Amino acid sequence: MRNDSDLQATGRWAGLRRSPQRMTGLTLVVVVAVFALVFPMTTSTGYLLSTGVVILNYALLATGWNFMGGFTGYISLGHAAYFGLGCYTTAILIDRVELSWWLALALTPVIVGLIAVPIGIAALRVRGASFVIVTIAFVLILLLVSQSWVSLTGGSTGIMIPRPFDGLTRVEHHRVFYYIFVAALVLALFVWWRIDRSRFGMGLKAVREDEDKARALGVPTFWAKLIAFVWSAVFTSLAGGLYALWFGDLDPVFQFSILMGAYMVLMALLGGVRELYGPVVGAIVVGLSIEFFKAEFGDTQFHLVATGLLLAVVVLFMPEGVIPAVRGLFTRFGPQASSIREETAEQLAARQDAVGATTPGSES
Amino acid sequence: MSTGSGVTLEVHGLSKSFGGVKAVDDATVEFLPGKINALIGPNGSGKTTFFNCVTRMIKADSGTVTLAGKDVTRSTPDRIARLGLGRSFQVCRIFPRMTVMENMLVAVRNPTVSALWRGAHDPEQLERARGWLRRVGIDHLEHAEARNISYGQQKLLELAGVLMADPEIVMLDEPAGGVNPALIGRISTLIRELNAEGRTFIVVEHNMDMVMSLSDHVFVFDRGRPIAAGPPAEVQSDPRVLEAYLGV
Ligand SMILES: Nc1ncnc2c1ncn2[C@@H]1O[C@H](COP(=O)(O)OP(=O)(O)OP(=O)(O)O)[C@@H](O)[C@H]1O
Ligand SMILES: [Mg+2]
Numbered sequence: 166m167r168n169d170s171d172l173q174a175t176g177r178w179a180g181l182r183r184s185p186q187r188m189t190g191l192t193l194v195v196v197v198a199v200f201a202l203v204f205p206m207t208t209s210t211g212y213l214l215s216t217g218v219v220i221l222n223y224a225l226l227a228t229g230w231n232f233m234g235g236f237t238g239y240i241s242l243g244h245a246a247y248f249g250l251g252c253y254t255t256a257i258l259i260d261r262v263e264l265s266w267w268l269a270l271a272l273t274p275v276i277v278g279l280i281a282v283p284i285g286i287a288a289l290r291v292r293g294a295s296f297v298i299v300t301i302a303f304v305l306i307l308l309l310v311s312q313s314w315v316s317l318t319g320g321s322t323g324i325m326i327p328r329p330f331d332g333l334t335r336v337e338h339h340r341v342f343y344y345i346f347v348a349a350l351v352l353a354l355f356v357w358w359r360i361d362r363s364r365f366g367m368g369l370k371a372v373r374e375d376e377d378k379a380r381a382l383g384v385p386t387f388w389a390k391l392i393a394f395v396w397s398a399v400f401t402s403l404a405g406g407l408y409a410l411w412f413g414d415l416d417p418v419f420q421f422s423i424l425m426g427a428y429m430v431l432m433a434l435l436g437g438v439r440e441l442y443g444p445v446v447g448a449i450v451v452g453l454s455i456e457f458f459k460a461e462f463g464d465t466q467f468h469l470v471a472t473g474l475l476l477a478v479v480v481l482f483m484p485e486g487v488i489p490a491v492r493g494l495f496t497r498f499g500p501q502a503s504s505i506r507e508e509t510a511e512q513l514a515a516r517q518d519a520v521g522a523t524t525p526g527s528e529s
Numbered sequence: 530m531s532t533g534s535g536v537t538l539e540v541h542g543l544s545k546s547f548g549g550v551k552a553v554d555d556a557t558v559e560f561l562p563g564k565i566n567a568l569i570g571p572n573g574s575g576k577t578t579f580f581n582c583v584t585r586m587i588k589a590d591s592g593t594v595t596l597a598g599k600d601v602t603r604s605t606p607d608r609i610a611r612l613g614l615g616r617s618f619q620v621c622r623i624f625p626r627m628t629v630m631e632n633m634l635v636a637v638r639n640p641t642v643s644a645l646w647r648g649a650h651d652p653e654q655l656e657r658a659r660g661w662l663r664r665v666g667i668d669h670l671e672h673a674e675a676r677n678i679s680y681g682q683q684k685l686l687e688l689a690g691v692l693m694a695d696p697e698i699v700m701l702d703e704p705a706g707g708v709n710p711a712l713i714g715r716i717s718t719l720i721r722e723l724n725a726e727g728r729t730f731i732v733v734e735h736n737m738d739m740v741m742s743l744s745d746h747v748f749v750f751d752r753g754r755p756i757a758a759g760p761p762a763e764v765q766s767d768p769r770v771l772e773a774y775l776g777v
Contacts, residue, residue, distance in 0.1 A: 359646060364637060367649040371635040374624040377586060381618075382636040383610035383694050392645070 186492065194442065205343045214339035220452035221346035222408055226425075227432035227444030228353045229400030234430065235357075235438035236366065236393050238373035239292070242426045243300030246307050247398040249420035250277045251405020256324045256415055257317060266329040270406045277402035278395050285394035289387065292376070301423060308421035323416045326409050342411040349407060350445070353400045358441050360396070369393055401429075424469070428455075431472060435479045437486025446487055451475070536597045536613060536697040536729060537562050538583070543592030544753075545575075545582050552578040553589070554753030560698075560746075565720065565730040567740045567761070570750030571774055576733045577619050579750070580702055584609055584616050597697075611638060615696030619703050619733075621684050625676035629667065629686055632675050633658035636693035661689040665719065681708045688716070698729040705736045717743050741765065749773065 205214055230244050254276050258269035288299045311318045318324060330341060360366040368389045371379035380386050409415060419425075428451060436447030454475070458468040483490045538560045545553040553575045560566045568576050582589040585606045593602045601609050610616075624632050637654050662668040665685040670678055675686060684704070691699060704720070705713045717739055724730055734740050740747065740761065747764040749757040751773035757764055764770055 362648055362650075363645060364634070364647055364649045364651075365645045367631065367634050367637075370627065370631075371624055374626055375622055377606070378618070378622040378624065379635060380606040381584060381586065381610055381616055381622075382690060383607050383638060384635060385607050385611075387605070387607075 201347065205340045209336050211336050211339060214336060214343060216452075216456050217343050218339055218346060218411060219456065220448055221343065221350060222404055222411075223428065223432060223452045224445045224448035225346060225350045225353055225404040225407075226401055226429050227436070227448045228350065228357060229397055229402075229404060230429040231433045231438055231444045232357060232360070232397035232400060233393050234397075234433055235443070236360065236369035236373060237390055239289070239296050239390065239394075240430060241300040241397075242297050242423065242430060243302070243304035244397070244401055244429050245420070245422050245425040246300070246304040247277055247281065247401035248405040248408070248425060249304070249307055249311065249417070250280060250398075251402030252409040252415050252420045253311060253318055253324070253405075254402065255406035255409045256326045259326055260324055261317070266326075266410055270403075270410065273406035274399040274403045277405075278399045281395045281398035282391070285391045285398075289390045289394060300426075304421050304423060304426060308417055311417040311421060318417065319415075321417060323414050326413050326415070328413060329410050338411075342407070346407060346411075349400075349403055353403070354441060354445075356396065356400075360393075361441065365389065365392070424472075427472065427476070431476050431479065433486075435475070435483070435487055437488040440486065440488045443486050443488050450487070535562055537595070538597075538614065538698055538729070538731070539595040540579075540583060541593045541595075543579065543582055543594070544590045545578055545587065546590060551753050553582060556592070556750075556754040558748055558755055558758075560729065560731055562729050563724075563727065564745040565724050565732065565743055567744035567747045568731060568733045568750060569735070569737075569740055569747060574750040574773075575753040576750050577702055578753075580616060580700055580733065584614065584700070610694060610696070613695075613697035614700065615691040615694050615698070616700040617684075617687050617691055617702055617704065619706065621680065621687050621707075623675045623683050623686050623690070625674070627675055628671070629662065629673050629675055629678065630655070630658060630671045632686055632690050633661065633693050636690050638694060658689075658693060661692050662686075664692075665689045666715065681712050684708055685712075685716075688719075692723070696728070698731065699723070700731045700733075702733045703735065704732060705734055705739050713739060 205217060208214065226244070226248060229247070230241065233244075234240055251273050254273045255266075255269045258264045258272060259266055262269075264272070284303060288296060288303070291299060312320055314320070315322075328338060330338065333341065360369070368379065368384040368386070371382070371384055372386050372389060376386055405420070432447030432451045433444040434447070435450060436443030436445065438444075440446075451472075454471065455468055458471055462468075479486070540556060540558045543553055543556045544551070556575070556579060558579075568579070570576055578587070581587045582592075583594050585594075585601070585604055589602075593600060595601070596609065596612055596614055599612065601612065604612075624635065627635070631649075634649050634654060637649075637651075659668055659671070662671060665688055667678070667682050667685050667689070670682060670686075675683065678686065684707070688701070688704065691701075701720075704716050708716070713736065720730055720732070720743060732740075732744065744761055747759065747761050748755045749764060749767070749770045751769075756773060757767045757769050759767070
């Protein structure tokens with residue numbers, strides 16, 4: 166991409182180079198956020214609102230997945246496990262324990278977070294493909310358990326959760342949940358952002374790059390991964406709890422589905438796992454595509470093929486995701502790139518004159 | 530700055546086999562604290578495997594490792610690092626997708642849970658990192674992505690990163706491997722200075738000029754264990770060493 170000789174200097178100017186981009190990015194975020202907040206008030210179409218809720222649910226799931234997948238590079242294909250556990254924890258606390266809906270919802274991430282501790286300790290002993298398989302195995306086990314433990318989960322006849330707000334129309338119900346999902350998503354994004362900027366986050370990203378090297382530098386990688394894993398389960402289960410309250414009916418096949426886990430991976434990869442908003446962008450793109458396919462072609466297996474193809478295209482052509490790919494286009498063709506290069510060439514020459522032969526950088 | 534010239538590293542009866550190959554074979558080494566120790570030996574004599582077993586990057590089959598009086602034989606690599614043993618890798622390892630500065634910040638020790646929310650770009654740590662980058666001579670690359678700098682610069686970055694963790698003992702696996710002669714001189718000088726400040730060095734190196742001029746004590750490895758040890762001049766004329774190298 167860039168040529169070698171101007172690298173030393175681009176480094177120095179990286180801060181400057183980024184700022185116009187940062188402004189563009191910020192503007193875009195504000196525009197999208199305003200649209201997302203205003204949109205539900207401009208429509209009374211139940212379908213549009215429920216699609217909005219579905220996409221926000223995906224966005225929260227993908228962001229939750231990204232606490233583990235994005236920071237550490239450990240790809241969990243079985244993250245539907247925490248979604249399903251979230252769904253059933255909320256449902257069981259309301260239906261069997263008879264807690265109020267908000268208490269059930271508040272306890273759900275705590276309980277699932279605690280369940281995630283021993284699972285994380287077991288799963289994080291392995292890396293790479295083995296880790297992927299362990300995560301899939303876990304969701305399959307949960308599927309079987311939830312199907313056969315009928316007294317607790319209702320098995321395949323399902324479990325019904327009463328609507329939390331009495332006296333709302335269907336449209337109002339969707340609208341209220343739309344905003345609740347927005348609030349949960351903002352919370353998840355805030356925590357992700359804090360971790361991204363923290364020392365702890367630096368250790369996690371080091372694990373993603375080279376886990377053994379990180380250990381050699383003293384990063385307590387096991388604990389770091391476990392904490393990321395638990396955060397990931399917490400937000401994924403929060404999405405599950407909200408989904409249960411919104412949708413009102415659970416079925417093991419949908420709650421513990423490998424496909425749902427695959428969607429989370431696809432969304433996060435598509436948007437870009439290194440980006441705060443990556444999974445959200447991915448959720449919008451994939452969520453809209455799924456809804457479009459369902460509307461056009463009915464609920465066939467066709468969207469499975471489309472999902473598979475999309476995943477292949479992303480992995481092959483945009484391994485970094487959409488956001489970095491688009492940004493890459495801007496830096497390559499944007500006007501600011503060339504002018505800074507000229508400047509840095511001068512800067513480079515000046516510096517080399519000043520430092521002379523002692524600069525190790527001039528060797529190559 | 531470290532003043533721990535007394536930190537010891539003792540290895541007893543360390544062994545590691547890969548299949549039928551005894552990479553390290555009952556190696557017992559007591560490194561001289563506060564000195565520059567060199568580890569030399571022909572290709573495949575087990576130097577890198579020895580490093581990896583000592584730092585627990587791989588699990589040894591048997592033997593004990595004692596660091597500063599503590600038995601770390603069953604410890605983890607990150608705990609050993611936090612106990613003050615830093616190391617570099619033979620094939621230079623950095624975090625390619627991070628900036629040079631971020632590479633440095635990874636090595637900041639996080640003794641408390643406050644690391645969970647405290648910002649990574651702490652001014653005090655940034656200053657420390659810049660100090661080390663300046664010392665190895667790549668401070669102008671602070672914002673560059675590590676994968677984009679030259680191999681020589683990456684080696685310097687790796688060294689700076691190891692030092693950022695403030696280790697009392699520094700193990701370097703071929704610091705001069707694959708770098709140009711001007712840089713070798715620079716690295717030697719740096720090692721000498723850091724040693725004068727109280728850090729112990731253990732250096733695996735094939736460059737004999739560097740070993741002979743730099744080290745206080747040389748351990749010669751052959752077939753997975755030390756066969757000779759002593760001051761450079763003494764080791765140089767040891768018939769066993771000549772035999773190992775010439776393969777008589
Ligand atoms: N991961 C591994 N799997 C199998 N064999 C290995 C492995 N690592 C090292 N070996 C073998 O162990 C022996 C010692 O290798 P090692 O890399 O420790 O030697 P070295 O002294 O560092 O050599 P060099 O000077 O070339 O770096 C060699 O025979 C090597 O082939
Ligand atoms: Mg070696």
